[in-house]
Amino acid sequence: MDRLEVICSRLPRCRVLADVGCDHGYATAYALRSGLCGRAYACDVSAASLKKAETLLQEEIAAGRCVPVCTDGLDGVSDADCVLIAGMGGEEIVGILSRVPLPERFVLQPMRNTEKVRRFLVARGARIEEDFTFEDGKFYDLIAGSGGGGDCYTDFEFRYGRDNLRAPGAAFLKKMRREADVVRQALSSAKEEREALLARLHETEAIIDAIEERL
Ligand SMILES: C[S@@+](CC[C@H](N)C(=O)[O-])C[C@H]1O[C@@H](n2cnc3c(N)ncnc32)[C@H](O)[C@@H]1O
Incomplete structure (x- = not known):
């Protein structure tokens, strides 16, 4: 309307x-x-x-x-x-x-x-x-x-x-569904970001370990 x-x-x-x-x-x-x-x-x-x-x-x-x-x-x-x-x-x-x-x-x-x-x-x-x-x-x-x-x-x-x-009403339900989608999307991006950060951390830790072994 x-x-x-x-x-x-x-x-x-x-x-x-x-x-x-x-x-x-x-x-x-x-x-x-x-x-x-x-x-x-x-x-x-x-x-x-x-x-x-x-x-x-x-x-x-x-x-x-x-x-x-x-x-x-x-x-x-x-x-x-x-x-x-x-x-x-x-x-x-x-x-x-x-x-x-x-x-x-x-x-x-x-x-x-x-x-x-x-x-x-x-x-x-x-x-x-x-x-x-x-x-x-x-x-x-x-x-x-x-x-x-x-x-x-x-x-x-x-x-x-x-x-x-x-x-x-239908509009509020639609708004809540939209909001849930936005939050799900944000959570999934946050998860991907966390996984990328963890991979970087493991990589740098492995390099540090390798260097320290040679010292
Ligand atoms: C987006 S229009 C909304 C017009 C109409 N009320 C509607 O809902 O379609 C907002 C209007 O509020 C006026 N306005 C903004 N702040 C105001 C205030 N403090 N006192 C009076 N009018 C104001 C603006 O100049 C504009 O014309």
Whole structure:
């Protein structure tokens, strides 16, 4: 399934959505046009990226339903009850969310360091309602939930994602099989390297023995 389709399918109904790092603005457009939210902020730190969203959302902007904001994270945006951050690194997502109170609802799609996002959310008292891996050419993680309510994760769940362990989907199984192949390959290279090193050691020891016998 298309990455953005998966993300949009997880957006909850809300009053005001903030799409942080909106770039082209597709998710904002989806949320507004399907009536999921009453208003939306399309936010991006890059003016060039925001321009794309402004072009796509010109009708909604003219109607006062969408406000484009060129800003770092959620700086200057305070009344959103749902925050979407997709396509950014986990550390960047944590950085953005740590500067504000957790939103009532969130949908996050980190590109890497998902474990750091899970740990941050649980430490801040969030309740994680969805936490799964999906595939669209590559593997992606999606985390959705509420800013309050609290949650409890095991170390394994922090590392792999709770839904992936409780109700694994085909994408997660495929990802784990891929990971096992990578580890097997690394082990086999390590074994070959060890054997080559042992052969070199035996060779040099044999030369040393031969020289020492002549002394
Ligand atoms: C890879 S795009 C993702 C676009 C869209 N959210 C998606 O998932 O398809 C990342 C976007 O995040 C923006 N961005 C990166 N860091 C940001 C920050 N700290 N605050 C706001 N936007 C940021 C970039 O300018 C870029 O447009």
